[in-house]
Structures are given as C-alpha cells and as structure tokens.
Amino acid sequence: MKREDTIEIRWHGRGGQGAVTSAELTALSAIHENKFAQAFPSFGPERRGAPVLAFNRISAEHPIRVRSSVIKPDIVVVLDPGLVTLINVVDGLKPGGWLIVNSTRSIDDLQSEFSGDWKLAVVDASSIARELLRVNIVNTTMLGALIKTTGVINIDSLKEQLEVKFGARAKANLEACRKAFATTVISSIKTGGQKKVRTFAVENLxxxxxxxxxxxxxxxxxxxxxxxxxxxxxxxxxxxxxxxxxxxxxxxxxxxxxxxxxxxxxxxxxxxxxxxxxxxxxxxxxxxxxxxxx
Amino acid sequence: METLSIYAPKLITSREYIASGHRACSGCGEVLAMRYVCKALGRNTIISNATGCMEIISTPLPQTAWEVPWIHTLFENASAVASGIECGLKALKRKHGYTREVKVVAMGGDGATADIGLQSLSGAMERGHDFIYVCYDNEAYMNTGIQRSSETPFGASTTTAPSGKASMGQHTWQKNMAAIAAAHEIQYVATSCSSYPFDIMTKVEKAIKIKGPSYIHILSVCPTGWRCPSNSTIKMGRLAVETGIFPMYEIENGKYTLNIDLPKLRPVEDYLKLQGRFRHLDKDNTAEIQEKVLDEYNKVKRLAAGNKAK
Incomplete structure (x- = not known):
C-alpha cells in the first residue's frame, strides 16, 4: 500500500528528450534532502521520438516499498508540447494535483482544453532550452517548473546533482532551470467545469x-x-x-x-x-x- | 560520380512490402536495410522473423507493417521455423500439386543470429534447407536498451559493457558470422551494409537463385545505440566500409570476392570519433583497433586475391 505522505510524479516525454534523466535528478535531489525517493522508466522498446513515461515517488518520512508504475499521480509533467493532444496525459491525475506542461500556448488556451479538479502550470521550456542550451532538450528546464509549482525538491539540492551529472554543462542547465522557475505561469483550481470527454487517435485503432x-x-x-x-x-x-x-x-x-x-x-x-x-x-x-x- | 548513376534510385521498384507507420526510431538504418531486402525478395516470400528491433517495430499488435506473409518467432528459432515452412512447402508440392515458387526467408538481428539463434541457424544450414538467412547487424541488443552482443565492436560502450574508470567498454572482438556461415560450406555467403541499397538488392537477388541455404550479413546503422545524430545514418554506413571496418564481400562456393576494394582505406578515427559509443577511446585503443581492422581487411583481401590467381 502506498502511504499517504508519498508524492507520485509521472513524466511524459519522448524517447531522447530526457524524461528518465528528469526523474533521476528529482529522486537524487530528494535523497540529498534526506527524503526517500524512487525513479524509474516504464519498460518497453526504447525508440527515439516515441512517447515514453518515467515515474517518481518521494516520501519525506517513510521508506517506499511500492515498486509498480504510477497509476494515480499527484503531479504530471509533460515535456513535449505535442503530447497533450496525442495521449491522455491527465489519466488518473488526483484531484488537487498538478499538471505541468511545456507549451507555447497561453494558460487560458490550455485550460479550455483540459478541465478537472487540478491545477495547471505552463512554461515555454522549448524556447528556454533552445536559447540557453542550444538544443530542444527540456528535461532540466522542466525541473525548474516542477520546483516552482510544487516545491517537492529544492533548487539548491538539484544544483549539486546537475554538477555531478553534467559536469561543465551543469551551469547552462541550471540557468535554464532558473529561467523556467521564473517564467512558469500557474492557474488556480478550476472546479465544477464539465469534464471534457476526448478521444485520442490511438483509441480508435x-x-x-x-x-x-x-x-x-x-x-x-x-x-x-x-x-x-x-x-x-x-x-x-x-x-x-x-x-x-x-x-x-x-x-x-x-x-x-x-x-x-x-x-x-x-x-x-x-x-x-x-x-x-x-x-x-x-x-x-x-x-x-x-x-x-x- | 558518373552522371547517370545519380539517377539510379529511379531504377528501384516503388513497390513497398513494409508499410509506413512502423515504429522504428527516427533515422533507423535497419528498417532501411530490411526495405531493400524486401524489395529484392518481392511478393513470393514467406518471412520468419526472430524477436528483435525489426519484429518490435513492424508489428505492434494488433497492427502490422508487413505486406508479405510473416511470422514472429523467438530469438532462438527463426531458422528452425523457416526450415519447417520450407519442408511444408515441399510437402505441398509433392502431395497437393502446389506449383508457386516461394522463397523462405529467416531474419534476425545480431543477437538473434550470433548469440541466441546460432544453434538453429547452424542446424538449418547444415540440413541444407532452401532458405535465405538475413542478419541485420546493429552491433548490440538495441530494442531493449543497448546491451552488448557478440557482434558489439571492441571498445564500444553499451549499457552492459559500460566505459568508465575500470573498463573501456566492450573488450572482446566481434564474432565473424560470415566466416561461421561459410564454414558450413553453403553456396552463398555475403556481407553488405544499409547504406548501399544496390549492393543489398544484388546480393539478395543472387541468394534467391540459390537452391539451398544462403546467408547475408547486413551492417545496419543504429543512430540511437551508436549515439550519433539520426541524419548521419547513411554517412556512418559508408564510413564503416571506407575505413575497412566492415569489408563488403561475397563467398560463392568458397570463392571470395571483395565487392568494394578501395585503393586506400580511411583511418578508423574518421568512423570512431563521430559516435558517442567510442567517445572514451584514447590513442592506444584507436591504434589497436586500426591494427586489427587492417589485419581482418587484408585477410579478406588475400582470400579474394587467391581466387583471382586461380
């Protein structure tokens, strides 16, 4: 059984975008803060460009015994803007949870597309990554948005992990992370709205x-x-x-x-x-x- | 480059036997190799495909990219299943007057060929079944996340042979599958590369004509596992041939022919430095690889020259 204090995160990305690295960095930072944490990808063929999942569990108090993939996340992070129209990213997202999306679209525009009892945060991570890292790999940038919205980890403990993982490239990654931290737009809970029923291309097959x-x-x-x-x-x-x-x-x-x-x-x-x-x-x-x- | 050969792509049939919408990584060289093989094979083909990248990406159930009869087998029995199909066809001909000429083809990756399926391949070749075995060699178990196989080159870093302080990655040399196949004294053995479509198609066409087993080993560039940009697939295959790392040759009834015999080979650095899996190699490692590559290349060259002298 999952304990109440455990926070579960699901990462949606594409093969090669670094969703697994994001999850790893999050877990390592949490462990650095003397918390208990897990990070793991979903098992499957690893193909560049295909939609992939990665998961985190973080608990401040108790060791985590659950090893299964996250079905009912507290936080969903979407690394690729295209994924929101392709798969049901909010599947199982808990009431009061967080949906954090990398998108160039405005928060109102996105909110009209999703409605549910959770909070939405939007950041244009692709532009930040292209500007500061010169590649469209948004994993570290999106960590900034995650920290800003939910505070599950501290940016200082992340800094240390980035230095271990990326060495000389850590500085630019941290800069991107901080910029995302500063520019993430957050909406409040929008309750009572009619939940939109959407069908995705895959479901028609x-x-x-x-x-x-x-x-x-x-x-x-x-x-x-x-x-x-x-x-x-x-x-x-x-x-x-x-x-x-x-x-x-x-x-x-x-x-x-x-x-x-x-x-x-x-x-x-x-x-x-x-x-x-x-x-x-x-x-x-x-x-x-x-x-x-x- | 001769002006006419520029327009050579137009000579290839536009008929595809694998559909678009398959799930290969962007820039996959293996699916390209398979496409050329299938174009040369044509419609009258039954394919037995071992588990591996090409099986995973072409048949995400309930979908299939195949437009020829195709069966998914396990890692270890692609050749055994192909043997069975070939015997079944023979029985149909003998007992029920079936007349169509159908070629049975077994396919597998380097893991399914050189590691797990080697016994069934050896058995099928020894029994002399009329089939073609095509090995798509991308030099590791790529679809499960880049684990080493016996075809992984010396020095390459994989997830199960990682480079680091204690190890320089893969520390063994590649298994010579073409020589193993040739040791079965089958009529036709060839090596080819995904960047040379006409070479692949010519070799498959030759293999179709053989009554009995034939073996084609195709180096298939894997940008994901080799850690190189996805647009460099074709270039990387050409470099493998131009540096002599992967000599393209045929063995017809024991006679060697070197298909691309370059007057001067490029240094192996040209190939190694472009791939992330070799990034950690130092000068000594490179020199060691260079020596071994020249050794192997000259061995094939001597065998080919021996034929000419006869």
Whole structure:
C-alpha cells in the first residue's frame, strides 16, 4: 500500500528528450534532502521520438516499498508540447494535483482544453532550452517548473546533482532551470467545469483483444493508420529550383514516406515523417533543408 | 560520380512490402536495410522473423507493417521455423500439386543470429534447407536498451559493457558470422551494409537463385545505440566500409570476392570519433583497433586475391 505522505510524479516525454534523466535528478535531489525517493522508466522498446513515461515517488518520512508504475499521480509533467493532444496525459491525475506542461500556448488556451479538479502550470521550456542550451532538450528546464509549482525538491539540492551529472554543462542547465522557475505561469483550481470527454487517435485503432486466435493480423500493412509524424521535431522543406529529381531522398527515407509528385518533384508525407534529416543530409544538390516544427 | 548513376534510385521498384507507420526510431538504418531486402525478395516470400528491433517495430499488435506473409518467432528459432515452412512447402508440392515458387526467408538481428539463434541457424544450414538467412547487424541488443552482443565492436560502450574508470567498454572482438556461415560450406555467403541499397538488392537477388541455404550479413546503422545524430545514418554506413571496418564481400562456393576494394582505406578515427559509443577511446585503443581492422581487411583481401590467381 502506498502511504499517504508519498508524492507520485509521472513524466511524459519522448524517447531522447530526457524524461528518465528528469526523474533521476528529482529522486537524487530528494535523497540529498534526506527524503526517500524512487525513479524509474516504464519498460518497453526504447525508440527515439516515441512517447515514453518515467515515474517518481518521494516520501519525506517513510521508506517506499511500492515498486509498480504510477497509476494515480499527484503531479504530471509533460515535456513535449505535442503530447497533450496525442495521449491522455491527465489519466488518473488526483484531484488537487498538478499538471505541468511545456507549451507555447497561453494558460487560458490550455485550460479550455483540459478541465478537472487540478491545477495547471505552463512554461515555454522549448524556447528556454533552445536559447540557453542550444538544443530542444527540456528535461532540466522542466525541473525548474516542477520546483516552482510544487516545491517537492529544492533548487539548491538539484544544483549539486546537475554538477555531478553534467559536469561543465551543469551551469547552462541550471540557468535554464532558473529561467523556467521564473517564467512558469500557474492557474488556480478550476472546479465544477464539465469534464471534457476526448478521444485520442490511438483509441480508435483496433485492440489486440479483438484479434482472432493465434494473433493473426489479417489487415495487411495496417500500421499505415498510425501517425508517426507527430514524433518529429523538424520537417524537410524542398527548394524545387535546385532539385534534379534524382530521387535519392526517396531511396534513403526510413519511413518510406517521400514520393514523387505529378510534377516530378519529391515531397515527404508529413503523416509519417519522423524528421530524421537523412534526406537533407544525402541530397546531392542540398535542395532540402530541415525546418524546426512550430 | 558518373552522371547517370545519380539517377539510379529511379531504377528501384516503388513497390513497398513494409508499410509506413512502423515504429522504428527516427533515422533507423535497419528498417532501411530490411526495405531493400524486401524489395529484392518481392511478393513470393514467406518471412520468419526472430524477436528483435525489426519484429518490435513492424508489428505492434494488433497492427502490422508487413505486406508479405510473416511470422514472429523467438530469438532462438527463426531458422528452425523457416526450415519447417520450407519442408511444408515441399510437402505441398509433392502431395497437393502446389506449383508457386516461394522463397523462405529467416531474419534476425545480431543477437538473434550470433548469440541466441546460432544453434538453429547452424542446424538449418547444415540440413541444407532452401532458405535465405538475413542478419541485420546493429552491433548490440538495441530494442531493449543497448546491451552488448557478440557482434558489439571492441571498445564500444553499451549499457552492459559500460566505459568508465575500470573498463573501456566492450573488450572482446566481434564474432565473424560470415566466416561461421561459410564454414558450413553453403553456396552463398555475403556481407553488405544499409547504406548501399544496390549492393543489398544484388546480393539478395543472387541468394534467391540459390537452391539451398544462403546467408547475408547486413551492417545496419543504429543512430540511437551508436549515439550519433539520426541524419548521419547513411554517412556512418559508408564510413564503416571506407575505413575497412566492415569489408563488403561475397563467398560463392568458397570463392571470395571483395565487392568494394578501395585503393586506400580511411583511418578508423574518421568512423570512431563521430559516435558517442567510442567517445572514451584514447590513442592506444584507436591504434589497436586500426591494427586489427587492417589485419581482418587484408585477410579478406588475400582470400579474394587467391581466387583471382586461380
């Protein structure tokens, strides 16, 4: 049984964004403050860009015996802005809990999308990370937002852990963390609102339990229904005036999503493109540039 | 570069046998290699796929990316299942007048080939089943989070062979799977790399024509596990070949042919320094790797030259 004083955190991120590192740093900082803490990822295939989960449990008083994944979190932190429309990030979030989102959208805009008996905090961590760290990896930045909103750990104890983990790069990471701390916007509880029922793309797909005996999939190539395009952080843009229509981009596309249009030029199907950038790298005439997702 | 060869991509069929929407990491070289293999195999194929990255990413139940008959097997029995399918087809032909020519193909990663599934592969090759075995070698168990395999190169840091104060990462040399396959005296053994689509397709087409077992070992670049940018996949594969780290050759009835024989190899640093898994290596380690690479490369070169002399 989980004790009452244990705080549970669920991190939503994408493979490679550092959700696991965030959870680890949180736990290490809590342990540094003489608390009891756990950090662990959800087990599964580790794929760059795919939605992933990481978990924390922190208790000031008691050792934590529970080892299962967090189902009813007190705090949910979302590292990737795209995830809020993709999966149900507030699944199981406790009344009075916290939802902390990295987004460029305003807090009112986001609040209209979610309504529930919990508090919302928004920070534009991607812009902070790009400015201060020069990469769109927001794990340490989002820790600033977590500290500001919930105070589960202290920023000074985090500082020490950052130095151990990142060495020379700790300074910039801490700066990003502090900036997020300063710019996080917090809303109060919005109760009484009608809870919106939302369906997510994944829920419309067939379920494994509906398969015939022997797990035979009769619908060939039905991964085509699955949008892998929302994994990407950047997308290719063609400059047709330089294109010689050789098709090397199409040949080397690991998503098989680049095809020749009627006019002879090539385009990527954004529904599948994961933004790896191979096409831009391999193009003979360098007519492809990778543009960051808005 | 000859001007015509620039337009070579257009010669490849646009028919895909793996659908988009698969869950491979962005920039996956292994799924690219599999795509070229399947393009060359065509429709009349039954694939037996060992557990591993390619199985995980192509069939997240209840979905499948496959557009040819495909069966998921365990790590250890991809070749055994392929043997069974091949025997079943033979029986169908003998007893029920089945006439279509179907090629049975077993596929697996380096773990399923060189570690866990080696016994069933060896058995199937020894029994002489008419099948192709394709190994996609990304040099570790990538889908479970980069654990070392017997194909992990010397010096690479993995999660189970980490580099640090006490260790420099993987301290053993790679298992030579092509030589092991060749030791079974099968008709066709080849090595290829995910950055060379035409090479892969030519080799698969050759293997289809063989009556009996054939083995193709494909180095498949894994940006996630090799810790390199996802857009460097193709470049990394080319560097592996151009530095001599991964010589591309064929063994046809015991005769070696070196497919890409460069007059001068690039230094291995060009390849090593671009990958996070080799970041910790010092000059001595690099020199040691360079020596071993040249050794192995020259061995293949001598074997290939021996054929020419005959």
């Amino acid at each position: 067939a379920k494994w339990s509906e398969l015939p005996v022997g797990c035979v999939v009769t619908d060939v190539g039905n991964t085509k229904q699955f949008c892998t395009g929302d994994w990407k952080a950047q997308h290719p843009v063609w400059n047709d005036s330089k294109c010689i229509k050789c098709g090397i981009c199409s040949l080397f596309c690991p998503e098989f999503c680049i095809s020749q249009q009627k006019d002879g030029y090539f385009r990527a199907n954004e529904f599948y493109c994961k933004g790896c950038g191979i096409c831009a790298q391999e193009c003979w005439t360098q007519c492809i540039t990778m543009v960051e997702e808005a």
